[in-house]
Amino acid sequence: MTRTDVPSPGPTGLREQAARYALLPLRIFLGVTFVYAGLDKLTDSAFLSASGPGSIGELMHGVRDTSAIPALVDWALLSPVGFAVVLAVGELLVGLGVLAGLLTRIAATGGALISLSLWLTVSWQVTPYYYGNDLIYLMAWIPLILAGAPYLSLDSVIRSRRSRRTA
Numbered sequence: 001m002t003r004t005d006v007p008s009p010g011p012t013g014l015r016e017q018a019a020r021y022a023l024l025p026l027r028i029f030l031g032v033t034f035v036y037a038g039l040d041k042l043t044d045s046a047f048l049s050a051s052g053p054g055s056i057g058e059l060m061h062g063v064r065d066t067s068a069i070p071a072l073v074d075w076a077l078l079s080p081v082g083f084a085v086v087l088a089v090g091e092l093l094v095g096l097g098v099l100a101g102l103l104t105r106i107a108a109t110g111g112a113l114i115s116l117s118l119w120l121t122v123s124w125q126v127t128p129y130y131y132g133n134d135l136i137y138l139m140a141w142i143p144l145i146l147a148g149a150p151y152l153s154l155d156s157v158i159r160s161r162r163s164r165r166t167a
Contacts, residue, residue: 020151023143027098030140034095034111041088048084056084059122066125073121090114098144101153108144115141 041047046054057080064073076083090110097107115138123132130136149155 023147023149024152026140026143027101027104027149030108030111030137030144031095031097031099033137034091034114035099036095038088038090038092038095041084041091048081050080056080063122063125067121068124069120072117076121087114098149101149101155104149104153104155105145108141108148112138112141112145 044054046052047056049055050057052058057077060073060077060080060083064070064077067073091114094107094111094114097103098111115134119132119134119138123134126132
């Protein structure tokens with residue numbers, strides 16, 4: 001065996017480790033943010049109202065005429081409180097799924113759909129576009145949709161157990 005056949009424990013090993021866990025900070029950030037957003041909505045009685053200051057109804061009426069898809073806002077306004085609860089529970093489930101790494105691609109797709117709908121309605125009128133955070137969240141979900149959570153996740157535990165059973 002020559003010297004070049006021995007794996008280097010130095011920078012190459014560190015780069016491999018960094019690459020392996022590169023999506024972990026993104027998972028943690030998006031997961032915590034969506035859990036927080038969902039809990040914040042569910043515990044805010046003003047937000048969970050059809051009208052009044054800080055309510056989902058007031059917010060949706062305020063963005064209706066400037067949204068990219070006013071019909072989407074009109075649909076949400078049919079039952080603003082129901083929409084707010086579905087949005088909050090969706091954010092909570094997406095955040096928990098991504099944090100645990102359980103059905104990560106599905107959870108990330110849910111997060112992307114929530115971010116897309118909020119971008120097309122609530123933050124569509126923000127100029128310049130990069131001031132609106134919903135578009136940034138939408139883009140941040142894409143790596144997790146593509147890669148899932150291959151490490152430090154329930155998905156990886158399930159995958160390894162399945163491969164042991166089939167082996």
